[in-house]
Amino acid sequence: MDKSWLRLYFILGSNNVPEDTNVLSVLEDALKGGITLFQFREKGIGARQGLEKVELAKQMQALCQQYNVPFLVNDDIDLALEIGADGVHVGQDDKPIEEIRAICPKNWIIGVSATNTDQAVTAKENGADYIGVGPIYATKTKEDAKKPIGTEGLQAIREAVGNLPIVTIGGIRLGHVFDLIHSGADGVSVISSISKAENPERMARVFSEHLQFSVR
Numbered sequence: 001m002d003k004s005w006l007r008l009y010f011i012l013g014s015n016n017v018p019e020d021t022n023v024l025s026v027l028e029d030a031l032k033g034g035i036t037l038f039q040f041r042e043k044g045i046g047a048r049q050g051l052e053k054v055e056l057a058k059q060m061q062a063l064c065q066q067y068n069v070p071f072l073v074n075d076d077i078d079l080a081l082e083i084g085a086d087g088v089h090v091g092q093d094d095k096p097i098e099e100i101r102a103i104c105p106k107n108w109i110i111g112v113s114a115t116n117t118d119q120a121v122t123a124k125e126n127g128a129d130y131i132g133v134g135p136i137y138a139t140k141t142k143e144d145a146k147k148p149i150g151t152e153g154l155q156a157i158r159e160a161v162g163n164l165p166i167v168t169i170g171g172i173r174l175g176h177v178f179d180l181i182h183s184g185a186d187g188v189s190v191i192s193s194i195s196k197a198e199n200p201e202r203m204a205r206v207f208s209e210h211l212q213f214s215v216r
């Protein structure tokens with residue numbers, strides 16, 4: 001995969017936006033602001049299910065296609081196959097990569113979460129296209145998030161996996177971008193920094209600018 005896709009990786013589900021805010025308009029704003037990859041993550045309280053979830057996924061996918069941004073689905077392999085997503089992101093407790101590769105299109109992007117060097121190295125050996133490393137900082141967005149690993153944890157993982165593409169996750173704000181890139185990240189993935197920003201388009205644009213000036 002093209003690792004520049006990881007630079008500004010936005011993740012969103014219907015419960016990640018402020019009340020009375022349309023989740024599709026937040027995604028479109030983020031696309032206008034310059035996100036480079038998108039992950040549909042419909043989880044937690046009030047998450048849509050069944051046909052409603054499929055419908056939302058299709059609407060988000062259509063927006064991403066309009067802006068030429070790859071569309072990944074979190075965990076739900078069946079949904080990703082059904083709608084023809086560009087790939088999936090899976091956690092440590094989800095389907096193993098070998099099993100996904102056996103049933104998915106050849107060019108699928110498969111990302112795996114890793115919070116320590118063992119998980120990261122195993123994901124690399126199993127053929128992950130990239131790893132999502134975190135949580136780097138404390139986050140309120142994911143209820144069962146592990147203990148933050150900081151930039152030290154990121155550096156250790158970078159050393160362990162060589163040039164495997166890494167995107168960082170967990171509590172990432174604008175001011176963290178420079179340190180993350182200089183600690184080995186190829187990009188940042190964010191939910192609330194953009195989804196709950198007063199102006200998601202402007203926030204995505206400013207993230208994108210910070211990333212340009214943080215080249216390793």
Ligand code: 3NM
Pocket residue numbers: 011113133134135136138139140141142145146169170171172189190191192193
């Ligand atoms: N996964 P925010 S942390 C979805 O550590 C997710 O694997 C994490 O949201 C992990 O940018 C996290 O609002 C939440 O902190 C990220």
